[in-house]
Amino acid sequence: MRWACLILLMILLTPSTGWGQEKGASPGGAGAPPAAPSPQDLQAGKRIYQKWCMNCHGAQGDGAGPAADFLRPRPRDFRQGLFKIRTTQSGQLPSDQDLFNVITKGMPGTGMPGWEKVLTEAERWQLVSYLKTFSRRFARASAPPEPIRIGTQLPLSADSAAEGKRLFREIECFKCHGDEGRGDGPSAPELTDDWGAPIRPANLRKPWTFRGGHTPEALYLRLQSGIAGSPMPSFADSLDNEKTWHLVNYVMSLWQDSSGNNPPLQVVLKARRVEGEIPAQPGEAFWQDQEPFYYPLVGQVIREPRLFVPSVDGVQVQAVYNDRELALRLVWDDPTNSKADAEQGTFEDAAAIEFPVQVPPGAKRPFFLMGDAELAVQLLRWGSSSGMTELNGNGLDKLQPQSESSQESTAVGEFQNGQYQVVMKRPLRTVNTAQDIQFETGRFIPVAFFAWDGSNGETGGKMALTSWFYFFIEPALPKVTYVYPALAVVIAGGLQWWVVRRLRQTKMD
């Protein structure tokens, strides 16, 4: 009877979830490809291709569709039969399942989305069959490609990662991927793919952008099979099973979050109050203890000149304040330390934080892209050549540095191993109230972020950005925050004591 209650409850509880939702293909795609595609399959595949794929990959599969110029990496040219993400041995064609998996899951960090939700499993197989018609290599192949056998996995350990780090130098991974893995190696700027287009080595500290996913097995396969069409070779000859796992473990040891997922986005950037001096050097240990907030950056695609292939894809921000000033530490990855040079036609690297000049009392605020004619924004901008500048904007083309006397912000910036670290400081309140935001605690202040990678041709309106998020300067805690809980403890304790005492007195009843 008692248990009947429980069972009844369980029945009551069940309908809360996703019952009745469509059950898609299991990850990786169960089922097998049709043994030999029928002409109908190829026709169907072609129709799907023309609707969804052609405008990037080209009607002839040459990777030169009308949208191709807006993508980096460029869409794949299928005619050579070279595919990045394979489970097959070096130099061989991908398996049908490999092609199916990329179509299903997409390729993180590129313009290729996963098609699981739009195309049925059967349609994705038809597409695989059709894709294979673009390269004669598939028809000529006499035997199916040989899969790579993944040997016994070595678990991630400090020793294994250290051995991987040694191999990272020995087989010269650092030449492209950089000393600390941020894709900033000495060869990185000159790399091109098999079609002559510039290509970037992976930033090994951003596993969520790995094209073939970031499972240990995926990393193992990339090392063994290479990434066809790119400068990433197969290391099957120099790395046995054990060494491959050591390298995989080293790469995984570089990740901030062991899951390899992108840092969660937080809408509100909080500034904590600290007592005393705030360290101006971005490398100080003090900054390791401050809460980091992460904001993904995207290309400025709103107005000409647009930037479809931004270089900086995210910025980490930390904020603290004391009784005098506000300090913000920005950290972002950029593969090269570029400087402004008018003769060479190169631009500096930079990052900026944007605030409205007047903190809006209501919802209304300036346009996030450098303000508008009616409402102005203020920018705190640090450049690798120009240093710290305060600017005001009333639109993308109406951005002006403030006068010399009004420049009250300071900054210290460093570049090391493919990463910028900058600490900016500004007094909470300034004299120039017409052009400077006055920081107050306890208010939601709109904030946006910008970054320019000079070596990627980014300058002026060509930049990576976010739209408005919120900045909140935490007020010191009011006294009631401590008084009321203390009171609550006393009252609860007293009541309890009284109840228990009465109970114990009536023990004899």
Next chain:
Amino acid sequence: MRPRLSLFSASVLTVVLAYLFIQVVIPYASMWIADRPSPVTVPAALTVIYMLLVFIGLYIYITISEENVREFLQPILEFLRGGETGVRAGLRLGLLALVPLLVGWITYDRLAPKVQSLTGIRIQHPTIPGQYEKLINPYRNPTDDLVKQFQQQEGLDGIGLEEARKRLVGTALAEGRALYQKNCRVCHGSKADGSGPMAVGFRLRPANFRDPGTIATVVEAYAFWRISEGGRGLPNESSPWDSAMPRWKEELTEAEIWKIILAEYELADVEPRKPEKLE
């Protein structure tokens, strides 16, 4: 007869099991059933309701008879009235000390200022301005005049009017798809699902056209207005300052915009709302 669980222990067990069921079993079952990559947590409000149901059920069951109430209370009373020394006394003292501290902590947690994201009220579909209201997409059901013009341009005099109409729509759709992938894809996504590569940087996420609450609820003239005027054309209650939508009338022709709209609905696999017959 096998020893039966005391009413008190059974109640505690029921509460614990129900909670575990909501927090663990349902999320994982949902993940498996809906084929999601991660467990689907039950919303906090729903958890409260479910747990409330459990407590109400238990209360009714316990208070069904005097005897039940007595049986339920007995272990509690025994515990509280226990001896002055020994393990049980220590346990009792610890538990009794814990309760006021818990109350204090909850009070502090309630009082300490928390930064929560602001959810402003934003009108998603403001009223369409008059000059856009009556426009219709010339490429959805092209008029005979437009078809004849197309025939002349393409030198298709040999084929019938209906065949030419079909070809005109087909051409417009193909052009629209290409224009969409060139201009709209970066934010609204190749699949028209609002998750293009640039979508993550904008707090006001680009519209997901596959969501039945977006283009499927508006007439094509509405889409034409939004594309033509962009974010800047929004009234203040729809937060134009947060919108990354360009003002496309500065860069695309009207014909191109209509073709994009034709393709947008097709790619999103939804139908536009039919304009209401006025007068």
